[in-house]
Amino acid sequence: MKIISWNLNGIRAVQKKGFLDWFKQEDPDILCLQETKAEKTQLDESLLNVSGYASFWSSAQKKGYSGVAVYTRLQPKSVEYGLGNVEFDAEGRTLILDMGPFVLFNIYFPNGGAGNKRVPFKMAFYDLFLKKVEAFRKAGRHVVVCGDVNTAHQEIDLARPKENQKNTGFLPEERAWMTKFISTGYADTFRHFHPEGGHYSWWDYKTGARARNVGWRIDYFFVDQAFLPKVKNAFILKDVQGSDHCPVAIEIL
Secondary structure: OEEEEEEOOOHHHHHOOOHHHHHHHHOOOEEEEEOOOOOHHHOOHHHHOOOOOEEEEEOOOOOOOOOEEEEEOOOOOEEEEOOOOHHHHOOOOEEEEEOOOOEEEEEEOOOOOHHHOOHHHHHHHHHHHHHHHHHHHHOOOOEEEEEEOOOOOOHHHEOOOHHHOOOOOOOHHHHHHHHHHHHHHEEEHHHHHOOOOOOOOEEOOOOOHHHHOOEEOOEEEEEEHHHHHHEEEEEEOOOOOOOOEOOEEEEEO
């Protein structure tokens, strides 16, 4: 089974850049999208009804902001929209699908914002997410978490760590939460297979950073440690254009 996760930075924008052709070519079993920036009423039938897939959407109350979606060949047993917090869920950041063998979290985690003003909001979101995912794991369920986490965990996860120590996405408290999450019983699947540096999933548009590979690895797939033997590969689709992020993916047995 192949699962792909991609922050599109606007599904209507990427649709014009060949998104559906790419989707057909990659042929994933499950495709998780973040930052769709659209409500279902703003999308045409070609996006809402992709042959062979069911789709699920969670949109922000604010127009043109945030939003997540999942396309899946496998019919989920249930779907949850949000984490159960009104403030967080108004931003359309979370879809939780019970796929049977595992529970899938597709999440667009908050950014700390200009001047790090939203870092407290981001940290509170992180903590509630951890409680939610731990409830499933402690109940004996396997868990797959994917999405734009908006934090680079280690110095190896961004091209210029020293210059970004005071910027959201690489703040000590954000990185410490990542360490806490992993140590609770989860594996960073890409790092499990690729211990070396130089691999990124986001590049700043304004500075033309992608051409120079001055990037950040802020898009992840995590699984609970007990499920890790089922993951046979994890990779970054670095050559896929259309967004300031590129897709990331795993293959599971």
